[in-house]
Amino acid sequence: MRLSRTSYEGAFQPGATGIVHLGIGAFARAHQAVFTEEAMAATGDDRWGICGATMRGPGVADQLGPQDGLYSVRAGADLRVVGAVTEVLRPGDDLLTDRLAAPGTQVVTVTITEKGYRAGPAVDRLVRGLRARAAADAGPITVLSCDNLPSNGVRLGTLVREAADSRLLGWLDEQVRFPCTMVDRIVPASTPADLAEAAARLGLEDRGAVVAEPFRQWVIEDDFAAGRPVWEKAGALLVARAGPYEVMKLRLLNGSHSALAYLSAREHVAQALGELREALVRLMDEVTPTLGELDGVDLGAYKASLLERFANPELRHRTAQIAADGSQKLPQRLLDPARELLAAGREPRWIALVVAGWMAHVSTAAAVDDPLAGRLRVTGDAARVAGLLLAVREVFGEDLPEHAGFRELVTEALERLMAEGAAATVRAYLATP
Numbered sequence: 001m002r003l004s005r006t007s008y009e010g011a012f013q014p015g016a017t018g019i020v021h022l023g024i025g026a027f028a029r030a031h032q033a034v035f036t037e038e039a040m041a042a043t044g045d046d047r048w049g050i051c052g053a054t055m056r057g058p059g060v061a062d063q064l065g066p067q068d069g070l071y072s073v074r075a076g077a078d079l080r081v082v083g084a085v086t087e088v089l090r091p092g093d094d095l096l097t098d099r100l101a102a103p104g105t106q107v108v109t110v111t112i113t114e115k116g117y118r119a120g121p122a123v124d125r126l127v128r129g130l131r132a133r134a135a136a137d138a139g140p141i142t143v144l145s146c147d148n149l150p151s152n153g154v155r156l157g158t159l160v161r162e163a164a165d166s167r168l169l170g171w172l173d174e175q176v177r178f179p180c181t182m183v184d185r186i187v188p189a190s191t192p193a194d195l196a197e198a199a200a201r202l203g204l205e206d207r208g209a210v211v212a213e214p215f216r217q218w219v220i221e222d223d224f225a226a227g228r229p230v231w232e233k234a235g236a237l238l239v240a241r242a243g244p245y246e247v248m249k250l251r252l253l254n255g256s257h258s259a260l261a262y263l264s265a266r267e268h269v270a271q272a273l274g275e276l277r278e279a280l281v282r283l284m285d286e287v288t289p290t291l292g293e294l295d296g297v298d299l300g301a302y303k304a305s306l307l308e309r310f311a312n313p314e315l316r317h318r319t320a321q322i323a324a325d326g327s328q329k330l331p332q333r334l335l336d337p338a339r340e341l342l343a344a345g346r347e348p349r350w351i352a353l354v355v356a357g358w359m360a361h362v363s364t365a366a367a368v369d370d371p372l373a374g375r376l377r378v379t380g381d382a383a384r385v386a387g388l389l390l391a392v393r394e395v396f397g398e399d400l401p402e403h404a405g406f407r408e409l410v411t412e413a414l415e416r417l418m419a420e421g422a423a424a425t426v427r428a429y430l431a432t433p
């Protein structure tokens with residue numbers, strides 16, 4: 001029997017739908033929905049049920065629709081059924097516009113992956129809904145980006161404004177806010193084994209089950225146009241500026257994740273960590289001078305906690321998942337800190353090694369999952385491959401290809417990787433202070 005509000009009693013039941021979520025993948029279900037449900041339960045303000053919209057395929061609508069929005073989240077020994085999702089819309093469903101224009105909707109949360117941040121269907125759907133909301137005079141609304149990008153709210157706000165006509169622009173300025181957020185919880189794509197374990201634990205089939213690590217963090221800029229759940233009751237941190245937290249997490253956690261993906265051939269993160277623990281320590285130490293001031297954050301403890309989190313054997317986080325879309329991830333995870341280190345007269349040696357690892361991956365892997373894949377399939381010796389890939393301006397900008405020191409560091413690292421393989425190269429780098 002399938003998990004549903006009929007077969008499973010006791011799931012949280014929101015009183016109304018107050019949030020629209022664009023891109024209801026695994027992460028939104030284990031992060032924003034859990035925070036939201038806990039905030040509703042803690043305060044009794046239950047107006048914040050979530051209407052999730054799938055943006056690319058019907059998968060999540062097929063999983064959650066027949067389950068009345070219910071799904072389980074397993075983290076360690078804990079398995080909970082989440083009831084915050086009230087509705088799931090398929091790609092192209094016109095109801096999304098109605099939901100965005102409904103006066104009860106006061107927040108839009110967004111996880112459309114890094115590659116969704118360009119003119120395209122997700123932004124178009126959002127703008128169409130906001131236009132309908134302005135026409136209906138349905139009141140102010142906050143759009144909250146929860147993707148792994150620096151200044152994610154500013155980026156989304158800019159894209160929305162670029163797609164808006166002049167009449168909508170005035171309304172956007174008055175009625176809509178786009179705060180930035182830092183989001184953190186490792187949530188790998190669910191596997192058939194994860195679904196089987198959820199079914200065994202629940203005694204019900206759950207096609208929407210997700211597995212996550214116990215840790216979760218949400219830092220949100222306190223700049224809302226309208227109402228919101230009291231997410232701080234669920235542990236979220238409301239701050240004046242999320243930027244320093246975003247930079248810390250993107251460069252230390254996500255940068256290390258990319259290193260694990262490109263410098264190890266192991267299938268899962270925890271296995272790759274066994275080979276690369278010391279290299280990650282060195283990479284994180286290299287990047288640390290580029291991080292801003294963070295009141296109350298002990299960076300030493302934060303870095304140590306990341307290594308512990310990556311070592312979690314229960315998370316079957318595939319390095320291939322992290323390796324995907326590298327052209328969209330490298331700039332904020334590795335290249336921005338490289339620029340800052342170079343400007344300060346420091347050598348980003350470990351960053352260059354990871355960048356070379358990415359170059360080796362995109363130029364040799366049988367299948368590269370990346371929106372720029374066609375342009376990344378280059379062949380030749382290290383100098384040629386590095387030269388051709390550094391010329392991809394969307395990734396490296398105008399400055400890095402022209403920086404002789406950076407080009408040399410990357411080319412040398414790629415030469416070594418091609419000649420000796422990743423393990424020997426990492427050993428050689430570790431041997432050099």
Ligand SMILES: NC(=O)c1ccc[n+]([C@@H]2O[C@H](COP(=O)([O-])OP(=O)(O)OC[C@H]3O[C@@H](n4cnc5c(N)ncnc54)[C@H](O)[C@@H]3O)[C@@H](O)[C@H]2O)c1
Nearest residue numbers: 023024025026027055056111112113116122147148186187
């Ligand atoms: N999974 C994690 O551990 C994690 C942690 C922190 C942040 N995030 C952020 O959440 C995002 C989604 O992660 P997930 O695990 O839910 O992935 P997922 O594959 O389960 O879901 C991705 C969602 O994004 C949509 N999408 C994909 N490409 C798109 C595009 N080009 N335009 C518009 N929508 C698009 C899909 O339709 C889907 O709804 C990540 O890219 C990252 O920015 C994920």
Ligand SMILES: O=P(O)(O)OC[C@@H](O)[C@@H](O)[C@H](O)[C@H](O)CO
Nearest residue numbers: 183184185186187254257321322
């Ligand atoms: O979500 P992806 O697959 O684009 O990137 C993989 C990870 O680096 C990332 O999602 C982390 O798991 C996450 O950022 C942890 O909060």
